[in-house]
Amino acid sequence: MQPEAVRLLCGDALQSVQQLPAGKFNLIISSPPYNIGKSYERSDKLTLEEYTAWQETVAEALVNTLAEDGSICWQVGNYVKDGELVPLDIIFYNIFKSLGLRLRNRIIWRYNFGYNADRRFSGRYETVLWFTKTDSYKFNLDPVRIPQIYPGKRHSAAKGERAGKPSGNPRGKNPSDYWEFSADKDFKENPVWDIPNVKAGHPERTDHPCQFPVELVERCVLALTDPGDNVLDPFVGAGASVIAAEKHGRVGFGIDKEPEFIKIASERLALLKEGALPLRPLGRPVRRPQANERVATTPAEWLAVSEV
Incomplete structure (x- = not known):
């Protein structure tokens, strides 16, 4: 294994992981290839089996x-x-369960833009499966709490000595497994992990064709690790996982077989350390266009169609 100062390894995921020390990583987080024909998959497309x-x-x-x-x-x-x-999460649930891991949450990540289908509904969400190795696992709720929806709500008379006292936690609410990152208004209107995927106009966009947003990783890093812990991504791509780890004082390790992606991730990590990396702020509400904006105005060409 290379020294810990070297955060990014270019190589085959399986071969590289097999060289890593047993029990080293406190969090392993990744979005593996989906085998759907992306540019980095075309040379070795596999059957589902x-x-x-x-x-x-x-x-x-x-x-x-x-x-x-x-x-x-x-x-x-x-x-x-x-x-x-x-749905790949069905396959991966069975894989990790067979290895003795325990599923703690199946988290829904909803986004607004993606592939538009013609003969089925357009997909607008993916899942994050959170597994633990044992029943003794880290879960730090306070760093990822969100504001209470009803801070003035109190316990009923049936609650005994708690009757009349505030029923919520003053530090905030436990996020649901339907994730949403906005801190206030958007949460009340739309309680989802509503994080924009990295498409045109996103400040984090690179040449990677299927990029992982940094803020999706951040909540996992904050909740499931402590400062100084080791975080591994065996399919690191554009580097979101190591960036999130570095940003919050963890030690990130990333592996990818594509040299150009390792180069992108390395450059982004360097920019982060310089304080110059463009990032979408953690918790910023997803922008919705105003009714008077051009992008929200129905084109004149469509009006004739709608009248048919």
């Missing part, structure tokens, strides 16, 4: 590197072939 077998070997190696009190957060979408959809 081959893909599953490969990911089983990677998962087994990862579990060996996980600390006893550690967590794995696996963010996945869907595999689609000939119009038929397979």
